[in-house]
Amino acid sequence: MPRRILVLLAHPAHRRSRANAALRRAAGEVEGATLHDLYETYPDFLIDVDREQALLREHDVIVLQHPIYWYSCPAILKEWLDLVLEHGFAYGHAGTALAGKALLSAVTAGGTETAYGPAGLNRHSLADFLRPFEATAHLCRMRWLPPFIVHGTHLLDAAALARQAGAYQALLRELREAPAAPRPAPPAAAAGRA
Numbered sequence: 389m390p391r392r393i394l395v396l397l398a399h400p401a402h403r404r405s406r407a408n409a410a411l412r413r414a415a416g417e418v419e420g421a422t423l424h425d426l427y428e429t430y431p432d433f434l435i436d437v438d439r440e441q442a443l444l445r446e447h448d449v450i451v452l453q454h455p456i457y458w459y460s461c462p463a464i465l466k467e468w469l470d471l472v473l474e475h476g477f478a479y480g481h482a483g484t485a486l487a488g489k490a491l492l493s494a495v496t497a498g499g500t501e502t503a504y505g506p507a508g509l510n511r512h513s514l515a516d517f518l519r520p521f522e523a524t525a526h527l528c529r530m531r532w533l534p535p536f537i538v539h540g541t542h543l544l545d546a547a548a549l550a551r552q553a554g555a556y557q558a559l560l561r562e563l564r565e566a567p568a569a570p571r572p573a574p575p576a577a578a579a580g581r582a
């Protein structure tokens with residue numbers, strides 16, 4: 389059975405977006421993928437936790453798609469993480485709702501790969517800046533997938549953007565068809581949390 393994909397979109401100004409708009413269009417063409425625009429749904433940041441948790445339960449692959457803002461995600465996604473991934477739902481002894489699901493960060497960054505190299509302006513790779521998301525996946529017993537990263541967005545012309553969008557679409561299709569992973573055993577550290 390195809391896996392159900394939920395794409396959580398977090399871009400505060402979609403009308404000014406080039407990169408995320410292209411990725412969003414590509415994701416929208418993947419059969420059965422649910423696109424969920426957080427800024428559009430919650431312009432006042434009043435997140436409906438029950439609705440979001442129900443959406444998470446209904447899907448197997450959760451994609452966090454957003455531009456990199458200040459080495460992290462736009463504010464609404466942080467709010468979403470803070471409120472939706474509750475103890476007893478997403479983590480903790482009884483919090484097994486997300487166990488075995490996959491988490492994919494699909495991000496766009498103004499900085500080039502060189503700027504995210506050891507000698508570059510940002511000194512660390514984007515994979516390093518995404519560690520909090522990786523750790524979140526681990527705590528929630530989810531499978532952390534290698535992130536999909538579009539670097540140097542300001543330098544990409546229409547053809548380059550279209551190639552990136554095509555690669556993203558192909559990845560989502562692949563994830564849709566991939567066999568479901570077995571549910572992992574709870575990590576010892578997930579039972580309690582400081």
Ligand SMILES: Cc1cc2nc3c(=O)[nH]c(=O)nc-3n(C[C@H](O)[C@H](O)[C@H](O)COP(=O)(O)O)c2cc1C
Pocket residue numbers: 399404405406407408409454455456457458459460496497498499500541
């Ligand atoms: C508030 C803000 C913060 C940003 N912070 C970063 C950053 O930390 N690292 C980076 O590489 N690019 C940063 N950028 C550039 C965006 O990542 C880039 O414009 C975006 O990925 C392009 O996608 P879009 O066309 O969908 O808007 C920032 C942009 C804004 C507006």
